[in-house]
Amino acid sequence: MTERGFWHGRSGLVVPALLAAWTTYLLVGVLTMEVPEGTDFPGPRFFPNILIVAGYALCALLVLHYLRSPEPVDTDHGDPTDPGTARWRTFTDWRAVAWCVGGFLVFALTIEVLGWIVAAAVLFWCVARGIGSTRALFDATLALVVSSAIYLAFAQGLGLNLPAGFLLGGM
Incomplete structure (x- = not known):
């Protein structure tokens, strides 16, 4: 031995x-x-x-x-x-890595234009796809609910400014 x-x-x-x-x-x-x-x-x-x-x-x-x-x-x-x-x-599951990294890049590059709610929802949706979810509509709906809740918590609860994007008249 x-x-x-x-x-x-x-x-x-x-x-x-x-x-x-x-x-x-x-x-x-x-x-x-x-x-x-x-x-x-x-x-x-x-x-x-x-x-x-x-x-x-x-x-x-x-x-x-x-x-x-x-x-x-x-x-x-x-x-x-x-x-x-x-x-x-x-x-290494390169497909999962590509979905997660790609989602983060889209988030980072579009947060100012799309705003937190939409950009974070896209990120959450991409990560869900990356870890194997096949329920695209459910994932998108859940992602929008979660990103909206986070936006409200930070913007209203803590008084911090997250990018609003086109949905709330930002840009």
């Missing part, structure tokens, strides 16, 4: 490392944010602080998981030169 190193089966630690880097970036942004005097609660730091706490908590839980139970590594891949016998434990 061969001795395996610490990293054997722990490649999943890359995910919490990336999440910790993003969360730290967000923390630096919050700490350097200029907040005017007399800003009412909850203020512009409230939601980012929730994300920071959740991000670090999720990082800790993921690290603990991968340290306590490393993923088993499939060492029997068959003959790599013979496609009939080669067996791989994981694969």
Whole structure:
């Protein structure tokens, strides 16, 4: 039996490392944010602080998981030169990646023109398609309801301005 190193089966630690880097970036942004005097609660730091706490908590839980139970590594891949016998434990669903990345690009490029409600609905719909949903009309309806609710929560509840787009006379 061969001795395996610490990293054997722990490649999943890359995910919490990336999440910790993003969360730290967000923390630096919050700490350097200029907040005017007399800003009412909850203020512009409230939601980012929730994300920071959740991000670090999720990082800790993921690290603990991968340290306590490393993923088993499939060492029997068959003959790599013979496609009939080669067996791989994981694969990438490029169709799903394309739907999700494409949806995000459409969102990022059209949010000013379409506004939050429509652009976010398109993003949500594309992600639903990417993860395998085949109910296009239901997904579109749900996406519009969710994006509208988020718009109302941010615009009315928190007093933040999200792009209105053509629906609300913006542009």
